[in-house]
Amino acid sequence: MSQVVVLKAEKYDLQLIKDNIGYIFKSLGGLDKIIPQNIKVLLKPNLLSARVPDECVDTHPIFVKAVIEVLKTRTSWIQIGDSPGGYVDYQEVLDKSGIGQVARETGIEVVKFEKSRIVDGLPIAEEVFDADIVISLPKFKTHCLTVITAGVKNCFGCVPGLFKTECHKSNPKGIEMAQVVLNVYDIVRPALTILDAIYSLEGEGPAAGHPRRTGLILAGFDAVSVDAVITHLIGLKPEQVPTTKLAHLKNIGESNLFNIEILGESNLDVVKINDFKLSKTALLEKLPSWLTKFLGAFIKFYPEVIPQGCIKCGICVKSCPVNAIDLIENTARINHKKCILCLCCHEMCPENTIKMKRNFLARIIQSIK
Ligand code: SF4
Numbered sequence: 001m002s003q004v005v006v007l008k009a010e011k012y013d014l015q016l017i018k019d020n021i022g023y024i025f026k027s028l029g030g031l032d033k034i035i036p037q038n039i040k041v042l043l044k045p046n047l048l049s050a051r052v053p054d055e056c057v058d059t060h061p062i063f064v065k066a067v068i069e070v071l072k073t074r075t076s077w078i079q080i081g082d083s084p085g086g087y088v089d090y091q092e093v094l095d096k097s098g099i100g101q102v103a104r105e106t107g108i109e110v111v112k113f114e115k116s117r118i119v120d121g122l123p124i125a126e127e128v129f130d131a132d133i134v135i136s137l138p139k140f141k142t143h144c145l146t147v148i149t150a151g152v153k154n155c156f157g158c159v160p161g162l163f164k165t166e167c168h169k170s171n172p173k174g175i176e177m178a179q180v181v182l183n184v185y186d187i188v189r190p191a192l193t194i195l196d197a198i199y200s201l202e203g204e205g206p207a208a209g210h211p212r213r214t215g216l217i218l219a220g221f222d223a224v225s226v227d228a229v230i231t232h233l234i235g236l237k238p239e240q241v242p243t244t245k246l247a248h249l250k251n252i253g254e255s256n257l258f259n260i261e262i263l264g265e266s267n268l269d270v271v272k273i274n275d276f277k278l279s280k281t282a283l284l285e286k287l288p289s290w291l292t293k294f295l296g297a298f299i300k301f302y303p304e305v306i307p308q309g310c311i312k313c314g315i316c317v318k319s320c321p322v323n324a325i326d327l328i329e330n331t332a333r334i335n336h337k338k339c340i341l342c343l344c345c346h347e348m349c350p351e352n353t354i355k356m357k358r359n360f361l362a363r364i365i366q367s368i369k
């Protein structure tokens, strides 16, 4: 039976989180068993873009620091690694997110995933193979393509940045991307996933949503189970998240809640996250399947730049896999004839000025719901 530890954690307090991390290791079999002495550990937080911790886009630095301090009692070989989306400056991401400072304070090396090894047709960061184990430290957020981003989706960061753009180009639809994400997860297979859901991002995630205190840490060996439990806590069925649905079909991990033992806060009703707002695009996952079959092709979501907020940084232009964005006069402009709806620009805009728009039918259905 799969196990997921669910713990309450109201704030980013170093000692409080360290105590919780200690409890997680103890519940799952003991720190010394899970982390053998001097093992090589790669920590994979979610470092999507250069945002301050209060924006809830990246894994919180205190969360990462707490994990490092617990692990340091077992090993000194610890690396932090990620590959932010698009063409964002990694140093700026480290500086703004606070992860750079944590690395300096704890004496831990930070690497940017650049070199890769091809496994089953997918480029996976070399550092994943250099380490004995990967510990995934995702941030819990909504996601415009995959409904949520948590344990499974965090592993997609192990694909170096430039290759990510190619993956989006060849797999623009949500379900296609979910398949690629799941394939990457299946290769990386973190030994442990510890989800930062103390503050989460609701609404138009993974970058343009609103921070929300959800007061939880979840952890388990199986990221599919961790995702299934957090999905249940926000009031969705696990199979409404495409990566979890595909994982179930492919027999990867355990997403059936009846087969997952909950440790810690074993009564999930007590820690339910009520009225958690999803991205507009999650509408398709919430409709009955017969209606999606009938109307799905006519429900459209598309990105649009709000010119007043655009600072002409050009990040969206570089992130677009099909060159559908130009900087014209005082703003970025999307050529909707070229756009393949991969939503990378929406994800990467540092000013959150690329908004998701709905066509008439989507607006009608959403207003009825
Ligand atoms: S839309 Fe956003 S990402 Fe694109 S140029 Fe403007 S501010 Fe930069």
Ligand code: SF4
Residues within 6 Å of the ligand: 303, 319, 320, 321, 322, 323, 324, 325, 334, 335, 338, 339, 340, 341, 342, 343, 344, 345, 346
């Ligand atoms: S304009 Fe945005 S959504 Fe359209 S293809 Fe380019 S990055 Fe993807």
